[in-house]
Amino acid sequence: MIVVGGSTSRDLAKDIASIIGCKYIEAATVRFPDGECYTRIEEETLDDDVAIVQNTYPDENLVEMFLIQDAVRRAGAKSVTLVIPYFGYARQDRVFKNGEPESAKVMCELLSRVCDHVITVDIHKEAVLEAFKRPYKDVKAANAMGDYFKDKDIDMVFSPDIGAAGRAKMVGERMGVPYDHLEKKRLSGTEVVIQPAKSDVKGKGVLIVDDMISTGGTIMTATTQLKAAGARKVTVACTHGVYVNNALERLKASDIDDLLSCNTLISETSRISVAGMIADAIKERC
Numbered sequence: 001m002i003v004v005g006g007s008t009s010r011d012l013a014k015d016i017a018s019i020i021g022c023k024y025i026e027a028a029t030v031r032f033p034d035g036e037c038y039t040r041i042e043e044e045t046l047d048d049d050v051a052i053v054q055n056t057y058p059d060e061n062l063v064e065m066f067l068i069q070d071a072v073r074r075a076g077a078k079s080v081t082l083v084i085p086y087f088g089y090a091r092q093d094r095v096f097k098n099g100e101p102e103s104a105k106v107m108c109e110l111l112s113r114v115c116d117h118v119i120t121v122d123i124h125k126e127a128v129l130e131a132f133k134r135p136y137k138d139v140k141a142a143n144a145m146g147d148y149f150k151d152k153d154i155d156m157v158f159s160p161d162i163g164a165a166g167r168a169k170m171v172g173e174r175m176g177v178p179y180d181h182l183e184k185k186r187l188s189g190t191e192v193v194i195q196p197a198k199s200d201v202k203g204k205g206v207l208i209v210d211d212m213i214s215t216g217g218t219i220m221t222a223t224t225q226l227k228a229a230g231a232r233k234v235t236v237a238c239t240h241g242v243y244v245n246n247a248l249e250r251l252k253a254s255d256i257d258d259l260l261s262c263n264t265l266i267s268e269t270s271r272i273s274v275a276g277m278i279a280d281a282i283k284e285r286c
């Protein structure tokens with residue numbers, strides 16, 4: 001096995017290779033003056049199973065993934081596993097209004113041109129991966145989160161909505177603490193309302209878990225509700241810290257006591273590693 005790190009995920013790819021105990025190669029990716037991508041695998045031949053670790057967000061990184069796929073295949077890769085820690089377009093998983101594309105499906109179909117297996121992490125809706133028509137595995141970060149928070153003064157785990165209730169359950173069970181979900185209603189791309197928590201959170205250290213934080217609207221509203229209900233401390237953990245616009249600054253200035261994310265997207269909050277879980281998934285697939 002050889003692990004190739006694209007420009008979005010070099011440290012993660014190195015960690016994965018070190019856990020597997022295999023060779024790591026960095027894709028030598030640069031941008032031409034006009035912004036176009038140039039990449040190169042600086043090895044005579046690969047002649048092994050290859051796992052490429054690279055996010056497909058934002059769009060320029062998707063292009064880099066296409067080019068690395070072609071380069072590794074040309075260099076003789078026996079099989080190609082795409083490891084996509086953060087899969088762009090995953091939330092555009094259906095046609096919401098007439099005339100729209102099915103964006104997530106388009107991305108899967110294009111990416112499946114050169115690949116044998118696909119590994120993602122907490123993709124928004126796992127069913128999207130069926131469009132790859134290849135064996136796939138969506139790694140769940142809940143166990144990594146549960147392990148991280150085991151001795152960190154957390155009394156209860158919440159998800160901000162019922163859709164993510166399964167994640168709160170997995171994290172809570174891993175930590176051996178109770179879990180619940182809040183009721184969220186989305187009003188627009190940036191506005192949500194959340195009903196008061198039904199569980200008693202007075203004086204408790206609460207952890208809210210979600211798959212991603214984009215504008216931060218969901219998490220900030222959930223935190224406000226839990227603090228209003230008497231929570232002593234609110235810690236937030238997401239798998240993907242997307243943090244659009246100035247979301248990270250607003251989150252840091254909010255009532256949230258501690259904010260963490262996994263290392264699928266790199267920022268000052270990415271303190272929870274999913275490298276071990278991805279390494280296990282690679283070993284199982286190949």
Ligand code: R5P
Nearest residue numbers: 211212213214215216217218
């Ligand atoms: C929604 O279904 C997702 O799980 C997240 O809760 C949502 O995408 C977060 O977005 P934002 O940070 O913009 O509220």
